[in-house]
Amino acid sequence: MARALSLYVEADTFVQKLDPMVKLLYILIAILIPFVILPFRWVGAVFILLSCVLLLYAKVFPRVLPLLGFSFLILISIVIIQGLFMPGNKTPAVEIFGLTFYKEGLLYALTLCIRVLDVLLAFALLVLTTRPSDLIQSLVKRGLSPRFGYVLSSALQVIPQMMSQVDSIMDAQRSRGLETEGSLWVRLKAFIPLIGPVVMSSLLETRERAMALEVRGFSASGKKTFLYEREPLVLDKILQWALIASLVISLVARFTVL
Amino acid sequence: MKAVVVENLKYRYPSTERLALDSVSFEVEQGEFIGIIGKNLAGKSTLCEALVGLVPHFYKGAYGGRVVVDGVEVLSSDVSELARHIGIVFQNPFTQVTAAKLTVYEEVAFGLENFGFERSEMVDRIDYVLKLLGLYEYKDRNPFELSGGQMQRLAIASIIAMKPSIIVLDEPTSQLDPLGSEEVFKAVQSLSKEGITIIMVEQKMEKIAQYADKVMLMNEGRVIDFGAPEKVFSRSDLETYGVEPPVFTSIAKRLNIKDNDTGLYPVTLEQMRRLMISEPHRS
Numbered sequence: 001m002a003r004a005l006s007l008y009v010e011a012d013t014f015v016q017k018l019d020p021m022v023k024l025l026y027i028l029i030a031i032l033i034p035f036v037i038l039p040f041r042w043v044g045a046v047f048i049l050l051s052c053v054l055l056l057y058a059k060v061f062p063r064v065l066p067l068l069g070f071s072f073l074i075l076i077s078i079v080i081i082q083g084l085f086m087p088g089n090k091t092p093a094v095e096i097f098g099l100t101f102y103k104e105g106l107l108y109a110l111t112l113c114i115r116v117l118d119v120l121l122a123f124a125l126l127v128l129t130t131r132p133s134d135l136i137q138s139l140v141k142r143g144l145s146p147r148f149g150y151v152l153s154s155a156l157q158v159i160p161q162m163m164s165q166v167d168s169i170m171d172a173q174r175s176r177g178l179e180t181e182g183s184l185w186v187r188l189k190a191f192i193p194l195i196g197p198v199v200m201s202s203l204l205e206t207r208e209r210a211m212a213l214e215v216r217g218f219s220a221s222g223k224k225t226f227l228y229e230r231e232p233l234v235l236d237k238i239l240q241w242a243l244i245a246s247l248v249i250s251l252v253a254r255f256t257v258l
Numbered sequence: 259m260k261a262v263v264v265e266n267l268k269y270r271y272p273s274t275e276r277l278a279l280d281s282v283s284f285e286v287e288q289g290e291f292i293g294i295i296g297k298n299l300a301g302k303s304t305l306c307e308a309l310v311g312l313v314p315h316f317y318k319g320a321y322g323g324r325v326v327v328d329g330v331e332v333l334s335s336d337v338s339e340l341a342r343h344i345g346i347v348f349q350n351p352f353t354q355v356t357a358a359k360l361t362v363y364e365e366v367a368f369g370l371e372n373f374g375f376e377r378s379e380m381v382d383r384i385d386y387v388l389k390l391l392g393l394y395e396y397k398d399r400n401p402f403e404l405s406g407g408q409m410q411r412l413a414i415a416s417i418i419a420m421k422p423s424i425i426v427l428d429e430p431t432s433q434l435d436p437l438g439s440e441e442v443f444k445a446v447q448s449l450s451k452e453g454i455t456i457i458m459v460e461q462k463m464e465k466i467a468q469y470a471d472k473v474m475l476m477n478e479g480r481v482i483d484f485g486a487p488e489k490v491f492s493r494s495d496l497e498t499y500g501v502e503p504p505v506f507t508s509i510a511k512r513l514n515i516k517d518n519d520t521g522l523y524p525v526t527l528e529q530m531r532r533l534m535i536s537e538p539h540r541s
Binding site: 208212213224228229 | 307310312316336337338339341342345346348350352353354355356357358359360363364367368369370371372373374375376377380381384400402413416417420
C-alpha cells in the first residue's frame, strides 16, 4: 500500500512545535540576507551553521544526509567548471592531474556552494520538522484558497497512489504478454499501452473524488474550522521578531557601515 | 414530513439521447430502509445522484420534475448545502478518501471542518461515529492503509459525522470481499436502528430482502415496482428485468411455498421456516 509523500519526522522538540510560518520566514531570511542584503560568504556560512544546529536539535539531521549526498554531485560539478573555466580566472591556485584550478573560479564556486547548501538546509528544516497538514492549514488561515490548499496536501498522497496504480496496470498488461523490461526501445513501446489506462483511470478517479468532496461540503459557504488548532507559542512571536530584527539590522548595516 | 419526495423526475445526461431517469415518482418515510434493485443502466446510480443533487448540479444535462429531500428542494440548493440533510456513499472506497488527511480521525473531520463546526463538537461526533462503525482502534492510521471494507466504513463514518437524516449507498459492497461486505452491512444495519433513513442500491438480493422495508425495482430509467420485498420479489417477470430473486424466494417458488393469505413468496430463511412449520398456510 502506498504511503504519503511526507518527509516529516515526529520528535518532541521546540523546532517541531514552532509555527510553520516562522520557519517559512526563516527560509525567506536565510535567502534574502546572504544572497541580496549582505552577499558575503561568511554570512551564508553562519546561516548554514544555524540550520545545522537546528536540524541536529530537532533530531532530523540524519535525514538531511541523503539530500546532501545528492547535492554533492552538483556542488562538485560547480567547483570543477568554475575552477577551470570561469571567464575571470587569472591566478592559478592548485594543479590536479595537469588541470589548473584558478583562485577566482574556486572562490566563486565556494560562494555558489554556500548558497546552495544554505537554501537546501533552510528548506530541509521546514520540510523535515513540519507536518504538511500544519503548513497548509497555516497558509489557508492566512488567506490561501482552501482549493489550492487541498491540491497541495492531496498531492502528497495522490502521487504515491497513482504510482501504485501504474504498477497494478503494468502488472495487468504484463500478464497479457506485454514486455515492459529490456532495451530502451522495448520499454518505450511498453509505455504506450500503459499511458491510456493510467490517464483514463486517473481522470475517472479524479471525477469520483471531486464528487466525494462535494458531498462532504468542500464548496460550502461560510467560515471553515480546523480539527487541530495549534496553540500559539510565546517562542513563535519571539523568533518571528528576532528574524525581522535580523533583517532590519542587516539592511541598516548594508546601507550604513558596509 | 416525508424524508424524500420525488415527483415525475426526468433526466438526460449531456450529449446523450436516452433518458437516464424517466417519470420517476415515489416517497420515502423517515427511518425507512429502501433497497433499489435493477440491472446495469437501469438508472439506479443516476437516481442516487439526483437525490443528493449531483444530478443536475455536478453533471448538468436536461432535468425535469421535482426532488425534495428532508424538506429541501434539490434543484434550488447546492450539493454542499444538501450534504447537511443527505449523504452518499459511492461504490469505490478508494476514491472517497479525500487524500488530503493523514489519519482516519482527520479524514472524518474533513466534512465537519468544511461546515465550520467547533472543535469540541467535532471531537464528540468523530469519537461517536468511529465507535459506531468499529473504526476507533484505527483512528491514527493512514486511510490508505485500511482494507477495502474498513475504508468503505470510513466513507460511511465520514458521512454520518455530518448527521444527515438520510443516507444513500450506491452499491457500497460491489468492490469488497465477503468479509468487507459483511462489515458494511452490519454498519448500515446499525445506522438503520439509529433511525436514519437508508436508501441502498445493492445487487446482493438476500441482503436487501433481509434488511429493506421496501424494495424499488428499476428498469431503463423507470420505476417498475415499489413495495414490500415479498411483493417485489414474488413478481413472476422479475428475471426479465435482469434481477434474480433471493435464493430462498427461488427455492420457495420451485417448492410452491407461499403465504396463502397474501399469495406472496418468502424472501428470507426465517419467513420460509415460518411458512413451512405452519401447515395451514402451506400451499
